[in-house]
Amino acid sequence: MRMDDPPLKSIGDKIRQYRKEKRLTVEALASQCQLSAGLISQVERGLATPSLDSLWRITRVLDIPLIALFDAEDEERVTVLRADQQKRLVLPESNVTYRMLSPGKRDDKIEFLSIILEPGTWTNGTLLVHQGEECGVVVQGEITVMIGDREYLLREGDSIYFDSTLPHRFFNRGKKVAVGIWAMTPPSF
Numbered sequence: 414m415r416m417d418d419p420p421l422k423s424i425g426d427k428i429r430q431y432r433k434e435k436r437l438t439v440e441a442l443a444s445q446c447q448l449s450a451g452l453i454s455q456v457e458r459g460l461a462t463p464s465l466d467s468l469w470r471i472t473r474v475l476d477i478p479l480i481a482l483f484d485a486e487d488e489e490r491v492t493v494l495r496a497d498q499q500k501r502l503v504l505p506e507s508n509v510t511y512r513m514l515s516p517g518k519r520d521d522k523i524e525f526l527s528i529i530l531e532p533g534t535w536t537n538g539t540l541l542v543h544q545g546e547e548c549g550v551v552v553q554g555e556i557t558v559m560i561g562d563r564e565y566l567l568r569e570g571d572s573i574y575f576d577s578t579l580p581h582r583f584f585n586r587g588k589k590v591a592v593g594i595w596a597m598t599p600p601s602f
Contacts, residue, residue, distance in 0.1 A: 424468075424482045425457040431475040432457075446470040492516045508534040509583070517600070524600035528593045530556060530585035540580030547581075547597045548574040554591030557584040567593075577601075 432442050439457070443450040448467055455461035456471075463471070472479045492515075500513040508531055515525040528549070540559070549558075550572040558565045558573055560581045567573060575581065577597065585591040 424463070425459045427482050428453075428471060428475070429457040431477055431481075435475060437474075442471070442474060445474040492518075514594070515600075521600050522598060524597045526595050526597075528556070528583060528595055530554075530583060530591045530593075532585055532588050532590065535582060535584040540582050541577075542580050543577050543601050545577040545597055545599050545601065546574070547577050547595060548572065549593045549595040551591065551593050554585065554589050555587040556591045556593050557586055558582075559584065 432439070437445075439453050440450045443453045446453070446467070448470060452461060452463070452467065453471075456463045456467075468479060468482065472482065494514065494516060500517065502511045502513070503509070510529040512527040512529065513524075514527060515521060515523065517524070540561075549556075549567075551567045551569055553569060555569075556567050558567060558575075558581060560575055560579050564584075565573060583593070
């Protein structure tokens with residue numbers, strides 16, 4: 414294997430990228446991998462061909478799968494959804510608009526959306542219950558989150574986190590449109 418082969422040329426760049434994301438120095442990575450800092454530096458600069466054992470040690474410390482170093486298309490891991498590409502969903506009898514901010518692929522591990530509530534509206538009449546966790550922040554107006562028999566009034570900038578198996582629903586009792594940005598795992602829509 415040669416470092417100038419097109420698919421392998423970027424291994425060093427990817428190792429450097431993942432190392433920096435973990436906020437490790439070359440020396441710290443080398444120490445944890447039980448490799449020399451010189452070897453790590455040469456691999457990152459494309460000057461040395463690492464053995465499979467060395468790559469395995471590096472990926473274990475960086476907590477990434479070995480295949481991540483060989484992925485030719487990093488773009489497949491990145492999705493940009495322009496505003497006009499985001500799906501909108503209005504559930505019957507709720508007058509609440511959900512705007513999907515994440516791609517909604519079958520293997521996604523998290524769902525990201527905005528919840529838009531007109532004044533005096535609420536989510537579906539029944540309390541929602543589903544597997545997972547939710548976290549949201551109010552970016553405009555006020556949203557009341559009912560969880561079980563308790564209500565939590567959230568104003569602009571306030572956030573909430575809860576277990577989605579707890580019965581819940583959302584209200585906008587205010588006089589202006591309320592918008593929340595929500596993340597749910599696993600995806601529910």
